[in-house]
Amino acid sequence: MLAPGQTIGILGGGQLGRMMALAAARLGLKCHIYCPDAASPAFEVAATHTIAAYDDEAALARFADSVDVVTYEFENVPGETAAFLEARRPVRPGPKALAVSQDRLVEKRFIADLGIAVAPFAEVTGEATLESALARFKGRGVLKTRRFGYDGKGQVMLRSANDVVGALARIANAPAILEGLVDFEREVSIIVARGLDGTVEAFDLAWNTHAHHILDRTRVPAGVSPETEAEARRIGETIAAALDYVGVLAVELFLVRDGAGEHLVVNEIAPRVHNSGHWTEDACLVSQFEQHVRAVAGWPLGEPTRLADVEMENLVGADADRWAEIAAEPGARLHLYGKAESRPGRKMGHVNRLKLG
Amino acid sequence: MLAPGQTIGILGGGQLGRMMALAAARLGLKCHIYCPDAASPAFEVAATHTIAAYDDEAALARFADSVDVVTYEFENVPGETAAFLEARRPVRPGPKALAVSQDRLVEKRFIADLGIAVAPFAEVTGEATLESALARFKGRGVLKTRRFGYDGKGQVMLRSANDVVGALARIANAPAILEGLVDFEREVSIIVARGLDGTVEAFDLAWNTHAHHILDRTRVPAGVSPETEAEARRIGETIAAALDYVGVLAVELFLVRDGAGEHLVVNEIAPRVHNSGHWTEDACLVSQFEQHVRAVAGWPLGEPTRLADVEMENLVGADADRWAEIAAEPGARLHLYGKAESRPGRKMGHVNRLKLG
Numbered sequence: 115m116l117a118p119g120q121t122i123g124i125l126g127g128g129q130l131g132r133m134m135a136l137a138a139a140r141l142g143l144k145c146h147i148y149c150p151d152a153a154s155p156a157f158e159v160a161a162t163h164t165i166a167a168y169d170d171e172a173a174l175a176r177f178a179d180s181v182d183v184v185t186y187e188f189e190n191v192p193g194e195t196a197a198f199l200e201a202r203r204p205v206r207p208g209p210k211a212l213a214v215s216q217d218r219l220v221e222k223r224f225i226a227d228l229g230i231a232v233a234p235f236a237e238v239t240g241e242a243t244l245e246s247a248l249a250r251f252k253g254r255g256v257l258k259t260r261r262f263g264y265d266g267k268g269q270v271m272l273r274s275a276n277d278v279v280g281a282l283a284r285i286a287n288a289p290a291i292l293e294g295l296v297d298f299e300r301e302v303s304i305i306v307a308r309g310l311d312g313t314v315e316a317f318d319l320a321w322n323t324h325a326h327h328i329l330d331r332t333r334v335p336a337g338v339s340p341e342t343e344a345e346a347r348r349i350g351e352t353i354a355a356a357l358d359y360v361g362v363l364a365v366e367l368f369l370v371r372d373g374a375g376e377h378l379v380v381n382e383i384a385p386r387v388h389n390s391g392h393w394t395e396d397a398c399l400v401s402q403f404e405q406h407v408r409a410v411a412g413w414p415l416g417e418p419t420r421l422a423d424v425e426m427e428n429l430v431g432a433d434a435d436r437w438a439e440i441a442a443e444p445g446a447r448l449h450l451y452g453k454a455e456s457r458p459g460r461k462m463g464h465v466n467r468l469k470l471g
Numbered sequence: 472m473l474a475p476g477q478t479i480g481i482l483g484g485g486q487l488g489r490m491m492a493l494a495a496a497r498l499g500l501k502c503h504i505y506c507p508d509a510a511s512p513a514f515e516v517a518a519t520h521t522i523a524a525y526d527d528e529a530a531l532a533r534f535a536d537s538v539d540v541v542t543y544e545f546e547n548v549p550g551e552t553a554a555f556l557e558a559r560r561p562v563r564p565g566p567k568a569l570a571v572s573q574d575r576l577v578e579k580r581f582i583a584d585l586g587i588a589v590a591p592f593a594e595v596t597g598e599a600t601l602e603s604a605l606a607r608f609k610g611r612g613v614l615k616t617r618r619f620g621y622d623g624k625g626q627v628m629l630r631s632a633n634d635v636v637g638a639l640a641r642i643a644n645a646p647a648i649l650e651g652l653v654d655f656e657r658e659v660s661i662i663v664a665r666g667l668d669g670t671v672e673a674f675d676l677a678w679n680t681h682a683h684h685i686l687d688r689t690r691v692p693a694g695v696s697p698e699t700e701a702e703a704r705r706i707g708e709t710i711a712a713a714l715d716y717v718g719v720l721a722v723e724l725f726l727v728r729d730g731a732g733e734h735l736v737v738n739e740i741a742p743r744v745h746n747s748g749h750w751t752e753d754a755c756l757v758s759q760f761e762q763h764v765r766a767v768a769g770w771p772l773g774e775p776t777r778l779a780d781v782e783m784e785n786l787v788g789a790d791a792d793r794w795a796e797i798a799a800e801p802g803a804r805l806h807l808y809g810k811a812e813s814r815p816g817r818k819m820g821h822v823n824r825l826k827l828g
Contacts, residue, residue, distance in 0.1 A: 118794055118807045136493055139516045142794070142807025142820065158518040159496045396756075399802060399825065414799040419827065421778055437475055437499070442771040445756060450475045450499025463499065468756065470776065 115310075116182050116411040118142030123181030123203070125195070127154025127163065129451035129461060130187035130387050133395070135160045137403035143411060148177050155452045156187075168195045178202035185361060185410045189215045189385050190262050206310075206360040206410040211385035214357065217260050219291050221383060228356055230349055231379045233368065234294030238282075244292060245278055251294035257281050259288040269327075296379055298368035302336045305391040306350035307405035308359045310412045315405065316347040317398065317418045322366075322390050325430075328459060329389045332426040334397065338369060342376045353383060362406040364388030389428065389461070396447040396466040397424035423469040434462035445470065472667075473539050473768040475499030480538030480560070482552070484511025484520065486808040486818060487544035487744050490752070492517045494760035500768060505534050512809045513544075525552045535559035542718060542767045546572045546742050547619050563667075563717040563767040568742035571714065574617045576648050578740060585713055587706055588736045590725065591651030601635055601649060608651035614638050616645040626684075653736055655725035659693045662748040663707035664762035665716045667769045672762065673704040674755065674775045679723070679747050682787075685816060686746045689783040691754065695726060699733045710740060719763040721745030746785065746818070753804040753823040754781035780826040791819035802827065 116122070122138055124131045127149030135145040135156050145160040150167050157163040162180065166173030174195065178184070184205045189212060196212055199205050214224050222235045236247035238257065248255055253275060259268040268288070270281045282290070301323070306316045321336035322329055336343070350365050357363070366381040391402035400408075400416030408415055429436070434456055440448050443465075450463035473479070479495055481488045484506030492502040492513050502517040507524050514520040519537065523530030531552065535541070541562045546569060553569055556562050571581050579592045593604035595614065605612055610632060616625040625645070627638045639647070658680070663673045678693035679686055693700070707722050714720070723738040748759035757765075757773030765772055786793070791813055797805050800822075807820035 115795070118791075119809065119811060132496070136496060136516070139489070139493060139809065140806055141798075142809045144515060144809070158501060159493070159516050161515040399753075399804070408798070413795075417801050419802070421827070434475075438472070438770075441498075441765070444774050445776070447756070449497055452476065452496065452499045452501065454476060470778070 116143060120182040121146050123177055123184040124187060125191050126187035127151060127156040128187055129155055131156035132159055132451060133403045134407060137401060138407045146181050153454060158452060168192050171198060174198050183410050187386055207385045211357045211359055215383055215385045218258055219260050225380050228352055233296045233379055233381060236292045238290040238292050247292040248272055254295050255292045257290055257292055259285050259290050296368045299371045300369045302369050303364055303366045303390040304346040304350040305362060305364050305388060305402050306354050307362045307409050307415050308354040309409050309415045310360050313415055314351045314354055315415045315418050316350055317394055318420050319343045319346045320390050328430055329428050332390045332393050334393055334424050339376055345378055361409045362387045362402050392464050393424045393426040393466050397422050397468060425467045427465050429463040431456055431458040431460055440465050473500060477539040478503050480534055480541040481544060482548050483544035484508060484513040485544055486512055488513035489516055489808060490760045491764060494758060495764045503538050510811060515809060525549050528555060531555050540767050544743055564742045568714045568716055572740055572742045575615055576617050582737050585709055590653045590736055590738055593649050595647040595649050604649040605629055605632060611652050612649045614647055614649050616642050616647050653725045656728045657726045659726050660721055660723045660747040661703040661707040662719060662721050662745060662759050663711050664719045664766050664772050665711040666766050666772045667717050670772055671708045671711055672772045672775050673707055674751055675777050676700045676703045677747050685787055686785050689747045689750050691750055691781050696733055702735055718766045719744050719759050749821050750781045750783040750823050754779050754825060782824045784822050786820040788813055788815040788817055797822050
């Protein structure tokens, strides 16, 4: 258990690392941010930072020596980096969470093996396997690289057998999977935290809508049945336990409605705090960032009780130019990430709008 | 109006500066902390810091050049420092608030001149004036230095005419006032914010109890009549307007009950965020720290709506050793200031306990 004054090392210096560092500071814990980008938003709110590449072993060794535990804000931490650090300090969540979530094929097999429904998927090793999988998925699917994709990058939508031509070239012939399309009613996500002692706490289920493959809005409550909400929690808890997870884990799900009622199908998992959990900062007793800090520090988890209905709006690119208008909006809780440069598609901030009775 | 990415300069690097910096970071504003103490808790959560004395004009000039507005976490900013900075950058709250609040005699006259009840007071220029004032206050009163006292320092309790002997020596014969004792039922405080445009927003009235001259607990609601609550707001707004104030202002009051009902008597004011406003961090839509940041940045004020009843407990000295127990307490919101060394009487953190329906 880290004592106040001890240090959490965070790999990655973006807005997620920044919000973790702010949560840690409130609890009297220090952060050391490690990121290759000299303009990292998290540097400004952390006690210490290191600007170095993720394969710079001298810098990694100094970093490990200066911290008491290591965590990360992104799932694409190179395996060698994680292993190097793991030999020196606890890395939480552990290597299994990274190994599983860095490979879409491994991840889907892992979840399916737990008896949890996942979107239909097939391994793609070339045009032949792509064609046969697409035929199996009734001519429609999304070709995705197995590794290192996010926010719609490294993905090709296929709508007919004709689309196979050139599709693999568009993902640079990387190892891939084809995902069948799920006829979903809405996309939801569950954010769970698992402590060092195995305790799990889940936030309320959230309903997510996207624009241009980037999260646009999150609404809570998600508007599903109590049974579906309970099922989502069970899924989150099962996955976290199976990964021997420590920290905050996000599970993105499809809500499917058919004759038999509502079902949940896992889309993907993220072994970290998640954009669809930003609403917790203002609507809950404890935020996802504080929960993550508590978990990786070995502290007891907080109470994820929700105090109000809420809608989170992402401020992407020029959306953040509306900051003055949002700042003047009654009840709107504005969050800006301190990024110097606004670019199309870049997450600049978000706003939580609480619905008070 | 400061835009995101611009910088607030803060004089003082203690817990108040730290919590201001955390609030500013959430809004995408940077902070530059100026403090002579190399171990300042606020340094760790701010983009920039300067370690220099408050009379180091070269350092002050560099500081002013690097920021867009200056504010402070303590009212005892030397007048010369404020004037030096004021010539270069806006200082908010302005010099009038400092001049009034740095001198107990000036402060009490200022408030009395506004037609607001203050505790009985008399200027003390030597033993003769002290004796006559004490006689007027029926033999009981508190001798206080006019300047630079806080948390019970620079104060001598007088219970009879005999106590006059040596009393002035105990405050080093500094210019002083004698305050008559007020037979109060409870101590309360009102935290108001005044924006650059003159808008005022008040938080709910808080009830404060002290231990060893240091704030121990703050409870909200304060348990007074709606009329008293409204009167407290009116007092806060009147003082803020009269000071042409920009930022958060705390007014400490005595609640007196007599045959005619409840009355409020001003004890003292603090031109800054205040320990008795820490409950706002977890119980309100916007905290006192964010309100202060908004005001000094020229932003519109936020909504100070309270979401729950709350009790704040200060963690002073060894109280903070209970951090692990408090961290495990359901619904308790722990705040630690990152101070390396715990000393008796030193404010180490606080905890807000929300009472959810």
